[in-house]
Amino acid sequence: MTIERTDVLIIGGGPAGMMTGITAAQFWPDKRITVIRPEEDALVPCGIPYIFGTLGGTEEDLAGRAPFLAAGGTLIVDKVASLDLDEHLATLESGRQLAWERLVLATGSTPFVPPIPGRELDGVFTVIKEYDYLDELLTETLPDLKRLVVIGGGFIGVEFSDELRKRDIEVHIVEMQSQLLAASFDSDACSIVEQKLRDNGVFVHTSVTVKQIAADPSGKKVEGVRLGDGRLIETDAVLIAIGARPNVDLARSTDLTLARSGGIWVDGFQRTRQRLDVFAVGDCAHKQDYFTRQASHALLASQAAAEGRIAGMNLYALRLPRANAGTIAVYASQVGDLAFGVAGLTEASARQIGFEVFTGAARLPDHHPATMPGTHEVYCRLIFDANSERLLGGQIIGGPTTGELINIIGVAIQLHATATDLASFQFGSQPRLTAPVHPIVAACGEALRTRTRCAQTPG
Missing domain, CATH: 3.30.390.30 (FAD/NAD-linked reductase, C-terminal dimerisation domain)
Known part of the structure; x- marks a missing residue:
């Protein structure tokens, strides 16, 4: 099989990958830039909760690929099966092989699911950033729901709770900390948001853990959520919205260094430790707090896009002002x-x-x-x-x-x-x-x- 060649190969077509490609086309116009992602049309990550209320349809939350294509980029709909960093070669699931000069890993993140008993039951969902999964959830699952429990009181949980309430579903949100959004806001601001949710009809449960997701008599489908204080919230479905973890399976298959935080270790220019021709951006890359330089677990589309701009500028020569200052969140x-x-x-x-x-x-x-x-x-x-x-x-x-x-x-x-x-x-x-x-x-x-x-x- 003939090996295809590109100058810049970007694996992943979310905000980080696409921004890397657009920026690379601007700063290195003579280079061929290729993005590989599993779908032709990707979703806007921050818009996902609004599919279920404000937007009313999965097709209303598509991220445009036109700017990247207009800049001369090439989009391949496929998945990478393996990487050979020594040979600068990627083998795709379709069998195609691509050689590169510069490689950018933008493989994103996957939802974090804690070891709650019953998490495998039918009717338990997570926030997976895939069009078909979310479209099935919207069109086939939600119309039959009368009551839903959201586990997690951060931004994702709060947004989903508010949007799903717009569908006349009885929504309960459960958070183990003393307030919703407690990791992001001081107490007075948290109280204002909590009260607004209550005013909109959302039932807020704080300072309580989830002990178990209970099954119905068949043992296969969710019937309720058992809280740590013994209460049972009867429900038709459960949405786990606790957060996400870096998707580093592809990186782990190589010799690239992973930080203890779980992301791919990168320097201020988004370069990996062992290979300065391999970059990592977005949710899969290690983050450092702007103030302390300790690990930051804030996975944001805006931060991902910023890292994409930094990598795109520095692919072939370092531009000192274009370095990652750390995550402000x-x-x-x-x-x-x-x-x-x-x-x-x-x-x-x-x-x-x-x-x-x-x-x-x-x-x-x-x-x-x-x-x-x-x-x-x-x-x-x-x-x-x-x-x-x-x-x-x-x-x-x-x-x-x-x-x-x-x-x-x-x-x-x-x-x-x-x-x-x-x-x-x-x-x-x-x-x-x-x-x-x-x-x-x-x-x-x-x-x-x-x-x-x-x-x-x-x-």
């Missing part, structure tokens, strides 16, 4: 008309790491005057290092402006902005588009005022 989501976002550290996590902190918060309308149509209240909370005044993290709860506000906070963290920098930054103002005072400026001002008052208070 910028999230945003929405329940009903309530949007919420977080970037960087919470106050609790910052103190746990060892930072001395000071904080500031502000509440104000996102339009002015507040009687302007479509106005929402914005709550902005910022966390600063007490020694350097550098911004460590921020949380936003509000309306449609939440996503962009949290992105600004993410940029400010990456640029090492201080409370003084942010309290005095210049911003544009328009009654229908912005708050009367920028929420970040207002929260910074409150943080500095509080800090000054504390410093002036006799000890």
Whole structure:
């Protein structure tokens, strides 16, 4: 069989793989770039929960491949069966063989399923990023459900609970921590989101574990979820939404180093340890926290795309400004008309790491005057290092402006902005588009005022 050749071979066509390909085409226009993935049309990962409510169909959540193809890339629908890194050769399940100059692993992640008794029963599902699996779940399973239990109170669990409730399904969400979203937000923000879910009809169960997924008399199908406190929630189905783990099966079959966190070890340019011509990006690659350089388990499409840009730029020559600074972890989501976002550290996590902190918060309308149509209240909370005044993290709860506000906070963290920098930054103002005072400026001002008052208070 003839060996086909490409300059850049990318295994995986999610956000990380496709962004690597698009960036490589921009920076290395004379190179042939090939992406291999198992489906012609891939899903937008962050849009998956909305298939079941807001979008109403799996076909409404397709990620476009046109930009990559327009840039001259080649897409092969297949799976890689084996890799020979010494020979620079990939063998596909179809039998085709491709040789490469540069290899990029973008193999994503798989859902984490804890060892809960009964997890193998019919009616127990996970969040698998496959079109056919999700389409069957939407069209064949959900129409018959009257009650569903979601295990996991992070972003995925919260989003699925809200979306599935829109289908008039009785939804229960179970979380072992004391609050939903406790790993991402401080307590006051968690309480606001929990109350919004309750207002929308979702039953929230916190500070409780799942002891067992109970079977019906046949022993084959789920009938209920037994909680650690002895309660039984009767249900037709269970969705396990606890998180994901790096998919490194292909990497494990080679001599590539895996980090103790489970991902493929990479340097700041997304290169693997043993082979500088092999890169890894996205969920399959090891992540380091921006502040501590310890392992980060935040697997985000936005982070994956950022890593794809870094790898694409550095495939054939290092560009020093284009290095991975670490994972800040910028999230945003929405329940009903309530949007919420977080970037960087919470106050609790910052103190746990060892930072001395000071904080500031502000509440104000996102339009002015507040009687302007479509106005929402914005709550902005910022966390600063007490020694350097550098911004460590921020949380936003509000309306449609939440996503962009949290992105600004993410940029400010990456640029090492201080409370003084942010309290005095210049911003544009328009009654229908912005708050009367920028929420970040207002929260910074409150943080500095509080800090000054504390410093002036006799000890």
